[in-house]
Amino acid sequence: VRLDLVAVLRRSGDRSLGGGGRARRVLVVAQVALCLAVLAGAAVVARSYRSLATLEAGFDPQGVVAARLSLRYGSFPTVAERGAFFERLREGIEALPGVEAAGLVLLRPLSDPIGWEYTFTVEGQTPEQQETNPYANYEAVSAGYFETLGVPLVAGRLFDAAERTPDRHVVVVSRGMAERYWPGGDAVGRRLKFGRPDDERPWYEVVGVVGDVRYRAWDDVRFDVYVPMEHWNFPRMDLVVRGAGGTAPAAVDLQRVLHGLDSGLALSEAVPLARAVDDALAGPRFAALAVAGLGLVALLLTAVGLGGLLAAWVGGLERELGVRLALGAERRDLGALVARQSGLLVGLGLLAGLALALLAFRALQGLVYGVGPLDPVSLATAALLLAAASAAGTAAPLRRALRADPLSVLRSE
Numbered sequence: 408v409r410l411d412l413v414a415v416l417r418r419s420g421d422r423s424l425g426g427g428g429r430a431r432r433v434l435v436v437a438q439v440a441l442c443l444a445v446l447a448g449a450a451v452v453a454r455s456y457r458s459l460a461t462l463e464a465g466f467d468p469q470g471v472v473a474a475r476l477s478l479r480y481g482s483f484p485t486v487a488e489r490g491a492f493f494e495r496l497r498e499g500i501e502a503l504p505g506v507e508a509a510g511l512v513l514l515r516p517l518s519d520p521i522g523w524e525y526t527f528t529v530e531g532q533t534p535e536q537q538e539t540n541p542y543a544n545y546e547a548v549s550a551g552y553f554e555t556l557g558v559p560l561v562a563g564r565l566f567d568a569a570e571r572t573p574d575r576h577v578v579v580v581s582r583g584m585a586e587r588y589w590p591g592g593d594a595v596g597r598r599l600k601f602g603r604p605d606d607e608r609p610w611y612e613v614v615g616v617v618g619d620v621r622y623r624a625w626d627d628v629r630f631d632v633y634v635p636m637e638h639w640n641f642p643r644m645d646l647v648v649r650g651a652g653g654t655a656p657a658a659v660d661l662q663r664v665l666h667g668l669d670s671g672l673a674l675s676e677a678v679p680l681a682r683a684v685d686d687a688l689a690g691p692r693f694a695a696l697a698v699a700g701l702g703l704v705a706l707l708l709t710a711v712g713l714g715g716l717l718a719a720w721v722g723g724l725e726r727e728l729g730v731r732l733a734l735g736a737e738r739r740d741l742g743a744l745v746a747r748q749s750g751l752l753v754g755l756g757l758l759a760g761l762a763l764a765l766l767a768f769r770a771l772q773g774l775v776y777g778v779g780p781l782d783p784v785s786l787a788t789a790a791l792l793l794a795a796a797s798a799a800g801t802a803a804p805l806r807r808a809l810r811a812d813p814l815s816v817l818r819s820e
Contacts, residue, residue, distance in 0.1 A: 436756040436759060440757070448702070450789055454778050456691045459691050464684055468679070470653040470654055472661075473646065478492070480642070490636055507650060509649070511549040515647055515683075518645065521623075522544055526540065528600050529589075532604065537603060546632070549636040561617060565579060570635060576638075581631035581632075595615065617633070745801070757790055
């Protein structure tokens with residue numbers, strides 16, 4: 408009761424404004440918190456898709472068509488007979504006009520999340536060390552396979568003709584496997600075998616290292632081990648053919664060569680590898696677009712709703728601001744005070760939204776690629792967008808309130 412009211416009101420920056428409704432302030436905080444979690448989640452998914460889209464496939468898909476060939480049961484019962492038939496097919500297709508190269512493989516890249524997996528032992532490993540080895544992706548390949556897909560040779564060499572016989576035990580491994588088990592570019596000449604250390608299986612010499620290829624899924628790179636198709640093959644193999652000039656050859660031409668060898672066989676699942684790559688990214692791309700759309704809607708709704716809530720809150724202070732102006736308070740000081748009040752509400756919402764965003768990140772962790780459990784870029788982007796929306800929502804009603812005629816306000820009082 409002893410306070411000098413005029414002096415207190417003039418020092419408007421020293422005290423917080425009251426009024427405006429507690430419910431409105433709570434709604435501002437809650438809306439900011441929820442929108443931050445949604446926007447941060449959308450940013451994480453969008454960054455995850457960007458990380459996936461910039462990955463290297465490990466091969467050149469342009470101008471390559473792939474198809475699946477399944478032999479009739481019992482028609483080529485031995486590995487040697489199947490290998491000879493596949494090689495005749497490959498040579499016949501390579502002789503077609505407009506074909507640059509052709510090859511066969513157990514399972515082409517990005518064809519199926521399930522494939523041929525084998526345990527392996529690197530020479531010199533103890534049984535305990537071998538237990539930590541992951542399963543290797545096993546691929547039997549024909550001559551011309553690496554050239555057809557454009558898989559780069561990193562070290563050593565590819566299989567030569569003399570090694571495509573069952574009595575020569577040689578393998579080509581992927582770069583990731585070589586770096587893991589023989590760092591320093593020392594993989595060529597080393598040995599491994601399929602199975603465990605005590606298994607009675609032959610040792611295979613590493614003759615070359617090639618680039619990593621995404622066989623199972625776009626976000627899944629494994630240790631690849633290649634053996635010559637003449638060592639082992641399967642009645643179902645995948646054919647890959649590269650056309651000259653970047654144009655994929657027509658499947659009907661490939662089918663014609665196959666009919667010339669066996670009229671009872673047919674190619675299936677013919678697809679350009681460029682489309683296979685696009686299909687592998689279709690799911691993440693759809694998720695990114697859907698969640699980004701949800702984030703955009705959330706931002707628009709929050710901008711409108713937050714603007715309305717802040718406008719109503721500042722509008723509730725209009726009379727008090729007018730009285731303070733009439734008693735000598737500076738408009739600049741009052742504007743700064745209201746801005747601090749608004750910033751405090753938004754700041755509390757951002758802190759609460761940070762906790763929600765961390766929970767959202769944890770829920771999304773198994774669904775995103777290349778983004779950590781706490782993504783500062785996504786959080787900062789969402790926070791800046793919300794800060795801009797809150798500033799836009801506060802500016803107009805605050806400007807209107809500070810332009811009020813103090814005398815009119817006093818008369819109304």
